[in-house]
Amino acid sequence: MAKSDITSWIEANADIFTHMSRKIWENPELGYAEGFASALQICTLQEAGFQIRTQVGDVETSFIAECGSGHPIIGILGEFDALPGLSQEVSPVHQPLVKNGPGHGCGHNLLGTAGVEAVIALKKRMEAEKIPGTVRYYGCAAEELLSGKTFMARAGAFDDLDCALTWHPGSRNTTSNVRFQALSAIEFYFSGVTAHAGSAPHLGRSALDAVELMNVGANYMREHVPDGTRIHYQITNGGMAPNIVPDNASVYYFLRGGSRTQVDELQARLIKIAQGATLMTETTVRWEIKAGCYDTLPNLVLNEHMYLQAAAAGQMEFTEEEELFAKRLCQTIAPVAAEAEKDGAKLDSLLDSRFYHDVNQVGKPFGASTDVGDVSWITPVGQVTTTCAPRGIQVHTWQATASFGSTIGIKGMHHAAKIMALAAYDLLRNEDGILDRAKAEFAASTNGFCYRAGIPDEVKPPKL
Structure with missing residues (x-):
């Protein structure tokens, strides 16, 4: 009963x-x-x-x-x-x-x-x-x-x-x-130098360029990741106006994989891609891990x-x-x-x-x-x-x-x-x-x- x-x-x-x-x-x-x-x-x-x-x-x-x-x-x-x-x-x-x-x-x-x-x-x-x-x-x-x-x-x-x-x-x-799947959520914040995009573009260092180059690198990485891996991203800050070289820009990534170890390895590779983007654009980057579930x-x-x-x-x-x-x-x-x-x-x-x-x-x-x-x-x-x-x-x-x-x-x-x-x-x-x-x-x-x-x-x- x-x-x-x-x-x-x-x-x-x-x-x-x-x-x-x-x-x-x-x-x-x-x-x-x-x-x-x-x-x-x-x-x-x-x-x-x-x-x-x-x-x-x-x-x-x-x-x-x-x-x-x-x-x-x-x-x-x-x-x-x-x-x-x-x-x-x-x-x-x-x-x-x-x-x-x-x-x-x-x-x-x-x-x-x-x-x-x-x-x-x-x-x-x-x-x-x-x-x-x-x-x-x-x-x-x-x-x-x-x-x-x-x-x-x-x-x-x-x-x-x-x-x-x-x-x-x-x-x-x-x-x-x-x-x-295991997942890491990580947001990357790029910093550059602002400038007038028309009259003085040579003085600017675009944080948005760094974001876009990072995304290109991440998309090329897709060919070389384990089966079942998922990579999603959202540009969370793309600058204020087209005629201002953006000194700040950010992108938010979700990385998924079959295990916590697999995602941690993917995360380490993605961080290297972000750092590579800073070398190409003369910018800097910091990142924040917002989630890391198993x-x-x-x-x-x-x-x-x-x-x-x-x-x-x-x-x-x-x-x-x-x-x-x-x-x-x-x-x-x-x-x-x-x-x-x-x-x-x-x-x-x-x-x-x-x-x-x-x-x-x-x-x-x-x-x-x-x-x-x-x-x-x-x-x-x-x-x-x-x-x-x-x-x-x-x-x-x-x-x-x-x-x-x-x-x-x-x-x-x-x-x-x-x-x-x-x-x-x-x-x-x-x-x-x-x-x-x-x-x-x-x-x-x-x-x-x-x-x-x-x-x-x-x-x-x-x-x-």
């Missing part, structure tokens, strides 16, 4: 967390500025009897909420930051709520809320059965900037965990067996266990209205059919309610990155995605923002909360030795590795 009590509690109290997720969706905040979302979750957890520790890792909006005592210590990871430029109504037509405003195109309004929902449901069960152990919810800032958890990890916030669970909104229910290390034992909770969590069901919304939303993108028939399984609906667990995907590289990777090299981490959007809708789009604010996203959120709470309940009791097996897999996978943050000690988190 205990597990059904957990799901029943979540169903009976669903409106509380539906409201929370919608309030966060209606008030999107960028990384390190999530004051509203952080405060809302803290208030709810305090009212539920959790002890709160704020400003974890010197990040103003990050916090830890804890109940219970002693081991095992089970963590559930949450996020709540939005993305720039993705403001959108809950509509299948592109209608920004705020022109060029932020929006929850990655569903973090759902992600963190499901974690809060799960730990409160779990606390109720722990108290009813007098289950020993500790449950923590980690309110993690700035996942979209790929550094919030890194600052927390650098401060030792995850060191004593026995394991952690998390999830992500997606377009199907599945275990996250793939390996997300690749994710999947834990098959935990992922499999989360998958096994899907039956107890109940089948997801969608209404005709939601099916129509999904269809109209998918008509704004192309091609949809290939995605809907992915893996050779033709679907009757764009809203996929089945649950997938493909062990053949374990460790296969995936192009995106997440700072969950840092945690996964400190403690075993289990992760799933749930259906919060139609098949074919990609995160970081206005279509995703629309879906993650809809009842489709809400249903996926509650489903994820049930799965995490049910899995954590078994882990607290070490049912069938599940926690021991997860830790044994982690020990074998890491083979004595000692985590060291990819962000240098002298780099501090941004302030509100």
Whole structure:
């Protein structure tokens, strides 16, 4: 009966967390500025009897909420930051709520809320059965900037965990067996000499020329990097006017690779290219590492266990209205059919309610990155995605923002909360030795590795 009590509690109290997720969706905040979302979750957890520790890792909006005592210590990871430029109504037509405003195109309004929902449901069960152990919810800032958890990890916030669970909104229910890429985010600031570009160009030394030459060098480097490597950049300052030789210019790089070591090597090569650009332009350069997250290390034992909770969590069901919304939303993108028939399984609906667990995907590289990777090299981490959007809708789009604010996203959120709470309940009791097996897999996978943050000690988190 205990597990059904957990799901029943979540169903009976669903409106509380539906409201929370919608309030966060209606008030999107960028990384390190999530004051509203952080405060809302803290208030709810305090009212539920959790002890709160704020400003974890010197990040103003990050916090830890804890109940219970002693081991095992089970963590559930949450996020709540939005993305720039993705403001959108809950509509299948592109209608920004705020022109060029932020929006929850990655569903973090759902992600963190499901974690809060799960730990409160779990606390109720722990108290009813007098289950020993500790449950923590980690309110993690700035996942979209790929550094919030890194600052927390650098401060030792995850060191004593026995394991952690998390999830992500997606377009199907599945275990996250793939390996997300490691990443470094680094901004280069070039300085030169200003001059009149028409009457005295010989007196100027263009910082923008240095940026452009650096980008040329980086693009030539693409031919000589390991398969799967990704290099993205954005010119963040290109000068003030065409007739002024710019004395300051900057460029922001994301470097992705299969491992932290691989990205560190790529970063060292890119720095040499920047230094070469200064020699060609008689400028100078400094740089700042803003993120340095690890690749994710999947834990098959935990992922499999989360998958096994899907039956107890109940089948997801969608209404005709939601099916129509999904269809109209998918008509704004192309091609949809290939995605809907992915893996050779033709679907009757764009809203996929089945649950997938493909062990053949374990460790296969995936192009995106997440700072969950840092945690996964400190403690075993289990992760799933749930259906919060139609098949074919990609995160970081206005279509995703629309879906993650809809009842489709809400249903996926509650489903994820049930799965995490049910899995954590078994882990607290070490049912069938599940926690021991997860830790044994982690020990074998890491083979004595000692985590060291990819962000240098002298780099501090941004302030509100």
